[in-house]
Amino acid sequence: MAEKMTASVTHQAGETELVVASNIGIKRGERWIIRHVDAQVNQGELLVVIGANGAGKSTFAKAILGLIEVTEGTIKRAPSIKTGYVPQRLTISETLPINVRRLITLTGNYSTEQINDALSAVGLQRLGNPPVTTLSGGEMQRLLLARALIDRPSLMVLDEPTQGVDMAGSGVLYDLIEDIRQELNCGVVMILHDIEKALDITENYLVLVPHEHDSAVWISLLNHVC
Secondary structure, rough: EEEEEEEEOOOOOOOEEEEEEEEEEEEEEEEEEEEEEEEEEOOOOEEEEEEEEOHHHHHHHHHHHHOOOOEEEEEEEEOOOOOEOOOOOOOOOOOOOOOHHHHHHHOOOHHHHHHHHHHHHHHOOOOOOOOOOHHHHHHHHHHEEEEEEEOOOOOOOOOOEOOEEEHHHHHHHHHHHHHHHHHHOOEEEEEEOOOOHHHHHHHEEEEEEOOOHHHHHHHHHHHHHH
16 A cells, blocks of 8 residues: 655635545555545646655546545546546557557548647657657657647646656656646646656655565665755
8 A cells, every 4th residue: 555745735716626635545455555645736836746666656646637436435527527638658559550640640630730739849840750669769758748738638637757767868758748737737647757857847745655665774775855
């Protein structure tokens, strides 16, 4: 079971609440994946979720999106919420003939202008329309980001968006995500492994700690990097 620690962040009156999770828990069989977790994401706000492997970070993200149900607690979402999701990984067989523009339109029908705008927002407008299996790790992550933002979501959930990307490419992705957040004024939930990076980009974070880890170790680590 994952316990949680949160940064002390004051939400201002009048802010638009997109998602409010209250004391949520998710159980699989006899095992609690996460439990006693509270979180709130407002319009234009960035929440970073950090924690060790097995802490339930991806499970939390899917619960926020409504992709899985919680065992206990509640998740309230704004009635008009529109979501975009960048999964931790997307494996596409090299035998599957799918190109860049087709991947973007798998989840809906979009105009050429919408597709071009999405690709331009992530710096892929000059890429053309190659098979997605020929893309680098950084290009693939930017393509998934383009697919997530094409509907101009009010909430984006990004599950380790820099996974498999080198340091330079990661910096580009972080800058893109921040630009998109400001342009759309959308809420962003971002899962990261890099604690120092998480604390560098926001004071609003949620730490999930698996039961087999000592939470005191994480508290000590957070105090050290702060």
